[in-house]
Amino acid sequence: xxxxxxxxxxxxxxxxxxxxxxxxxxxxxxxxxxxxxxxxxxxxxxxxxxxxxxxxxxxxxxxxxxxxxxxxxxxxxxxxxxxxxxxxxxxxxxxxxxxxxxxxxxxxxxxxxxxxxxxxxxxxxxxxxxxxxxxxxxxxxxxxxxxxxxxxxxxxxxxxxxxxxxxxxxxxxxxxxxxxxxxxxxxxxxxxxxxxxxxxxxxxxxxxxxxxxxxxxxxxxxxxxxxxxxxxxxxxxxxxxxxxxxxxxxxxxxxxxxxxxxxxxxxxxxxxxxxxxxxxxxxxxxxxxxxxxxxxxxxxxxxxxxxxxxxxxxxxxxxxxxxxxxxxxxxxxxxxxxxxxxxxxxxxxxxxxxxxxxxxxxxxxxxxxxxxxxxxxxxxxxxxxxxxxxxxxxxxxxxxxxxxxxxxxxxxxxxxxxxxxxxxxxxxxxxxxxxxxxxxxxxxxxxxxxxxxxxxxxxxxxxxxxxxxx
Numbered sequence: 001x002x003x004x005x006x007x008x009x010x011x012x013x014x015x016x017x018x019x020x021x022x023x024x025x026x027x028x029x030x031x032x033x034x035x036x037x038x039x040x041x042x043x044x045x046x047x048x049x050x051x052x053x054x055x056x057x058x059x060x061x062x063x064x065x066x067x068x069x070x071x072x073x074x075x076x077x078x079x080x081x082x083x084x085x086x087x088x089x090x091x092x093x094x095x096x097x098x099x100x101x102x103x104x105x106x107x108x109x110x111x112x113x114x115x116x117x118x119x120x121x122x123x124x125x126x127x128x129x130x131x132x133x134x135x136x137x138x139x140x141x142x143x144x145x146x147x148x149x150x151x152x153x154x155x156x157x158x159x160x161x162x163x164x165x166x167x168x169x170x171x172x173x174x175x176x177x178x179x180x181x182x183x184x185x186x187x188x189x190x191x192x193x194x195x196x197x198x199x200x201x202x203x204x205x206x207x208x209x210x211x212x213x214x215x216x217x218x219x220x221x222x223x224x225x226x227x228x229x230x231x232x233x234x235x236x237x238x239x240x241x242x243x244x245x246x247x248x249x250x251x252x253x254x255x256x257x258x259x260x261x262x263x264x265x266x267x268x269x270x271x272x273x274x275x276x277x278x279x280x281x282x283x284x285x286x287x288x289x290x291x292x293x294x295x296x297x298x299x300x301x302x303x304x305x306x307x308x309x310x311x312x313x314x315x316x317x318x319x320x321x322x323x324x325x326x327x328x329x330x331x332x333x334x335x336x337x338x339x340x341x342x343x344x345x346x347x348x349x350x351x352x353x354x355x356x357x358x359x360x361x362x363x364x365x366x367x368x369x370x371x372x373x374x375x376x377x378x379x380x381x382x383x384x385x386x387x388x389x390x391x392x393x394x395x396x397x398x399x400x401x402x403x404x405x406x407x408x409x410x411x412x413x414x415x416x417x418x419x420x421x422x423x424x425x426x427x428x429x430x431x432x433x434x435x436x437x438x439x440x441x442x443x444x445x446x447x448x449x450x451x452x453x454x455x456x457x458x459x460x461x462x463x464x465x466x467x468x469x470x
Contacts (some may be wrong), residue, residue, distance in 0.1 A: 003110025003119035018150035020048020022330025040122035065203035088181035124287030153319035165249030190274030368436025420449035
């Protein structure tokens with residue numbers, strides 16, 4: 001469905017500012033209840049970060065990198081030795097076409113469900129009015145009973161006064177714009193985006209450096225995950241510069257070779273420096289000040305447990321509200337708003353619980369996790385009430401692979417109390433990205449260790465170790 005160019009009604013039931021996955025989730029759910037709904041998206045393309053420059057193209061690149069790893073291991077299964085050669089220049093257009101098909105599907109689904117798509121920048125004029133500024137500068141207004149802010153976030157790039165020459169770097173967005181595979185890259189950051197992109201580039205043959213401020217990557221994850229994945233990432237060839245900060249970058253323009261200076265005194269020349277040092281909300285110039293919507297010092301919109309701002313009838317979901325920056329979280333929160341506002345009475349208390357949210361890191365090997373980390377469990381329940389179960393082994397696949405390429409598999413189960421309630425599950429190893437979804441249901445339901453013990457193992461699998469830990 002092409003975007004509309006003017007309002008089709010004097011008043012809407014619901015207007016959403018932003019056109020990403022969260023916006024789509026809440027808009028389509030509201031429309032399913034027969035409500036008049038409009039979505040305002042500024043970029044001219046629906047889908048948001050996840051579809052355009054996030055989860056989807058990232059996972060495609062992870063598949064390509066995982067294929068390279070498997071091809072290298074093929075000789076262990078008596079295939080002729082293979083040294084994979086990846087053709088980035090021909091693969092990128094195929095990946096982009098796939099992504100474009102998905103963004104087009106968003107528009108088609110809006111048309112099918114009766115959601116209006118307005119192409120322009122949305123900002124508040126008053127508590128019930130959104131002004132839409134189109135790309136030609138013309139404006140019009142959408143008046144609504146309820147408004148939801150779903151404007152997302154953007155990658156953070158350091159300020160020039162903090163890191164001179166930072167402007168010569170690219171972000172994760174820029175990674176997906178690369179037409180050719182770089183020969184050498186410096187990635188700054190220790191979070192999941194930095195780790196995932198480092199793993200992809202390294203597996204595809206790019207000399208990859210990571211600059212991290214501390215000893216391990218993924219410092220908000222369980223220590224077991226931090227240690228296992230840091231060690232293995234180094235083992236695979238990624239050069240991790242620990243306890244390191246970038247002091248300056250020399251270059252001529254974005255896309256040209258750079259010289260990166262570390263506070264250790266080390267200097268690295270590379271094709272690109274990629275900043276993966278966090279994200280910041282897109283909340284400026286949205287008219288929040290006009291209606292008094294409160295934000296925190298970083299610009300994140302402050303919401304309560306119902307996703308409600310301090311202004312009646314105005315809500316916020318997704319990255320712009322600064323917590324649990326995950327696409328499925330934005331979708332789930334948005335759908336629950338629409339259920340509660342427009343759905344049947346059974347949904348009058350519907351809201352998203354932010355505890356026990358599962359997440360996956362598409363590293364090499366992948367990571368799956370849900371619930372509390374071990375330090376969090378100790379802090380919440382006390383050391384004497386926490387028990388840890390561990391399993392460490394090599395996946396059966398690697399029994400026929402050279403020792404150098406035998407990926408680790410490590411699982412941790414965190415339980416509390418005499419009844420041994422499972423409050424945390426952490427997995428590193430092949431298949432963890434898929435297995436954790438099912439186990440997350442059990443953790444969400446409050447499963448006990450006994451429930452895991454009483455479950456018959458599926459053999460031979462790696463995940464069976466989760467239900468046989470002693």
